[in-house]
Amino acid sequence: MNGTALPLPPSMRVFERGWLSSNNILFIDDERAALVDSGYLIHAGQTLALVQHALQGRPLDLLVNTHLHSDHCGGNALLQQTYACRTLIPATEADKVRDWDMDALSFAATGQQCERFSFDATMQPGDELVLGGLPWQALAAPGHDPHSLIFYCAELGILISADALWENGFGVIFPELDGESGFAETRATLDLIAGLDVKLVIPGHGAPFADVGKALATAYARIDYLAADPLRNAQNAIKVLLKFILLERQQIALAELPVLLSGGNAFKSANERFIKKDPDDLVEWAVAQLIRAGVARLEGELLLNHERGA
Numbered sequence: 001m002n003g004t005a006l007p008l009p010p011s012m013r014v015f016e017r018g019w020l021s022s023n024n025i026l027f028i029d030d031e032r033a034a035l036v037d038s039g040y041l042i043h044a045g046q047t048l049a050l051v052q053h054a055l056q057g058r059p060l061d062l063l064v065n066t067h068l069h070s071d072h073c074g075g076n077a078l079l080q081q082t083y084a085c086r087t088l089i090p091a092t093e094a095d096k097v098r099d100w101d102m103d104a105l106s107f108a109a110t111g112q113q114c115e116r117f118s119f120d121a122t123m124q125p126g127d128e129l130v131l132g133g134l135p136w137q138a139l140a141a142p143g144h145d146p147h148s149l150i151f152y153c154a155e156l157g158i159l160i161s162a163d164a165l166w167e168n169g170f171g172v173i174f175p176e177l178d179g180e181s182g183f184a185e186t187r188a189t190l191d192l193i194a195g196l197d198v199k200l201v202i203p204g205h206g207a208p209f210a211d212v213g214k215a216l217a218t219a220y221a222r223i224d225y226l227a228a229d230p231l232r233n234a235q236n237a238i239k240v241l242l243k244f245i246l247l248e249r250q251q252i253a254l255a256e257l258p259v260l261l262s263g264g265n266a267f268k269s270a271n272e273r274f275i276k277k278d279p280d281d282l283v284e285w286a287v288a289q290l291i292r293a294g295v296a297r298l299e300g301e302l303l304l305n306h307e308r309g310a
Contacts (some may be wrong), residue, residue, distance in 0.1 A: 235270075
């Protein structure tokens with residue numbers, strides 16, 4: 001299923017998945033079938049079903065990850081078990097995957113799940129892949145994730161932007177939570193994209209879009225806002241990470257939240273470095289933020305997932 005009315009080459013399909021799972025991009029040509037990003041673990045069965053339906057009995061030959069956040073690689077293991085597909089990951093993540101270092105891979109830090117997977121080869125900026133019979137260049141896209149790659153097809157002006165550029169922003173800038181540089185890298189990535197002749201963006205989340213100038217203007221305004229006060233990035237991270245867990249579980253006991261928000265390193269770093277609230281106050285603040293945004297509601301002693309307009 002295509003998440004846009006804009007034209008895509010016939011060898012390319014976009015499975016638009018929402019926010020718990022990243023979008024998946026499937027390429028099918030005479031030579032091979034390849035998938036970019038595989039969604040979150042609890043949606044792995046859905047990812048497999050989408051791929052199987054599209055392939056109609058053909059094998060999946062290649063799996064490519066833009067980066068290794070859990071919502072982009074959580075379906076890797078099931079796809080590998082089903083198809084024995086070759087898997088490519090960013091080169092700077094190789095040792096972490098080989099050793100399955102849950103802390104270094106960020107899964108433990110964010111309280112998210114990912115079944116162990118393997119890889120066959122790595123990619124680095126400047127590498128070229130042929131997907132769907134088209135040449136795609138891997139480009140470095142640090143900021144949201146220091147190791148992220150994006151893929152650009154100059155022939156058609158299509159950019160697979162992962163979480164470096166969405167129609168209304170970009171992903172949480174995680175390095176800043178640990179006191180590392182991320183704002184400057186995010187801006188540099190936006191500059192890189194602005195210098196490309198992009199006609200269509202396929203983001204990691206949300207529908208593909210063609211108004212690249214508008215998206216970039218929104219993203220530049222966003223990075224200006226966050227960089228002006230790093231507390232804003234930390235507050236956004238807490239809200240996004242809690243919402244992610246709520247999307248996964250659908251409900252969380254309020255009594256569980258103080259431990260949850262002090263357990264993962266991402267929560268802990270954001271609070272200790274910037275927000276500086278005790279666990280109970282942090283819970284009260286985070287819950288209020290999600291309710292105010294219309295993405296959660298209280299029912300007795302439970303925090304329930306809620307979607308705007310539902």
